Amino acid sequence: MSDGITWLTDAWRGDAPILFVTFARGISPGDLVVRLGARPGHVLDPITFAEAERLTFNDRESARVARFGECAGWSYAVEQGWPSKAWWAHSDVSAGGVEVLHLTPKPDDPPRECWYYRDGQTVGRFDIGDTPDDGMAFLLPAFEEAGFLDDDVSEEFDTLRATLTALQQHFGLSLPRQEILNGRLPAVVTATVPPENLGD
Structure with missing residues (x-):
């Protein structure tokens, strides 16, 4: 059974508030993390969430660390440390016909955001918790099915x-919950110093 991605709700509100998530379709997981800033071929031994967290705070050569893999037909990277390069209109991560969806939790500066890129272009973005519009309006049927557009939404609606x-x-997204939160995944350093600009 697929884990889906709704478990991120509890992770972001619990022990993993700074987990930046990037999905890509059309490239391998290894190519995705290179686009996110990793040096080609410089893959660390598989590490845990806690070990990645320690690397970003205790190792001066690791301002941002990504663990990565493939699930449900998408390559994925979960980054810890400074915000991901996939954030803030960095559409180049999708160059060459690649499709990229990025979720940034922004624990210190809400709201959370969703960015969608395709073939080197920014298709659109929206604040997570709001209804998508403009370039992301194609998502409205899925939002309606999730109960987001109901007229009588209760105050308790999540x-x-x-x-x-x-x-x-x-x-069709899914992420392996136990592997990400409690297991080990291959890892790379995607930034050695804190970025000067959003999404660098």
Whole structure:
């Protein structure tokens, strides 16, 4: 059974508030992390979430670390440390016909954001918890199915979980929860120094 991505709701609100997530379709996981800033061929031994966290805070050569893999037909990278290069209109991560979806949690500067790139272009973005519009309006049917557009939405309605449900449904996304939170995954350094600009 697929884990989906709705478990990020609990992770972001719990022990993993700074987990930056990037999905890519059309390139391998290794190529994805290179586009996110890793040096080609410089792959670390598989590490845990806690070990990646320690690297980004204790190792001066690791301002940002990505663990990576493949799931449900998408390459994925989960980054810890400074914000991901896939954030803030860095559409070059999708050059060459690649499709990229990036979720940034922004724990210190909400709201969380979703960015979508395709073939070197920024298709659109929206604040997670809001209804997508403009370039992302194609997601509205999935948001409606998730109950986001109901007229009588209660105050207890979980907009974060509903947004992730809609993205999961539309794009067919899934992430291996136990491997990411408690297991070991191959890792790379995607930034050696804190970026000067958003998404560097």
